[in-house]
Amino acid sequence: KAGVTQTPRYLIKTRGQQVTLSCSPISGHRSVSWYQQTPGQGLQFLFEYFSETQRNKGNFPGRFSGRQFSNSRSEMNVSTLELGDSALYLCASAERASTDTQYFGPGTRLTVL
Amino acid sequence: EDQVTQSPEALRLQEGESSSLNCSYTVSGLRGLFWYRQDPGKGPEFLFTLYSAGEEKEKERLKATLTKKESFLHITAPKPEDSATYLCAVQAGETSGSRLTFGEGTQLTVNP
Numbered sequence: 211k212a213g214v215t216q217t218p219r220y221l222i223k224t225r226g227q228q229v230t231l232s233c234s235p236i237s238g239h240r241s242v243s244w245y246q247q248t249p250g251q252g253l254q255f256l257f258e259y260f261s262e263t264q265r266n267k268g269n270f271p272g273r274f275s276g277r278q279f280s281n282s283r284s285e286m287n288v289s290t291l292e293l294g295d296s297a298l299y300l301c302a303s304a305e306r307a308s309t310d311t312q313y314f315g316p317g318t319r320l321t322v323l
Numbered sequence: 324e325d326q327v328t329q330s331p332e333a334l335r336l337q338e339g340e341s342s343s344l345n346c347s348y349t350v351s352g353l354r355g356l357f358w359y360r361q362d363p364g365k366g367p368e369f370l371f372t373l374y375s376a377g378e379e380k381e382k383e384r385l386k387a388t389l390t391k392k393e394s395f396l397h398i399t400a401p402k403p404e405d406s407a408t409y410l411c412a413v414q415a416g417e418t419s420g421s422r423l424t425f426g427e428g429t430q431l432t433v434n435p
Binding site for chain 2: 214300317
């Protein structure tokens with residue numbers, strides 16, 4: 211099976227712009243979670259989607275949003291970008307929710323100038 | 324609030340020199356503890372899942388164990404290709420879904 215794919219792999223944006231990142235989960239996986247990784251804060255949970263519904267949300271401002279489509283693919287959007295949003299954004303998929311193992315994609319490296 | 328602490332932050336070993344990485348956790352209702360390996364610029368790669376105290380899992384030179392307060396990742400006779408950051412994460416609580424809470428990681432360097 212193909213792994214989790216994320217596009218684009220690299221992005222450079224300027225402050226105030228918005229960005230959309232895409233994630234395609236492993237075939238058959240219905241749960242998709244998003245994480246932000248920075249050197250200072252480590253890996254932090256953004257949100258989780260299961261069957262097109264947001265099940266959980268981390269402690270991030272409303273500028274961060276996401277959605278999931280009927281084929282389980284997911285997108286996350288960040289509006290009004292700030293310098294501090296520069297990070298590696300990781301998507302993870304699991305077969306269901308609960309304690310199923312999450313498999314991560316390669317990430318999207320976002321740089322905000 | 325769930326807390327995960329990993330130690331040491333960084334570890335340098337000579338090839339063949341065995342050691343252990345520690346992951347201590349404070350959570351309410353542990354549902355699973357996960358170990359991942361992450362290489363620079365890549366996403367975390369799954370290694371192990373442990374569900375209950377006393378459980379052990381092995382894969383090649385790695386062995387993970389779990390107690391009620393902490394987990395250890397034992398590395399036996401490491402090779403340079405084992406160099407990476409090792410991340411520990413927990414799932415806890417009844418309403419957190421798939422949410423993982425990560426530790427800061429241990430950066431392992433194995434010198435030839």
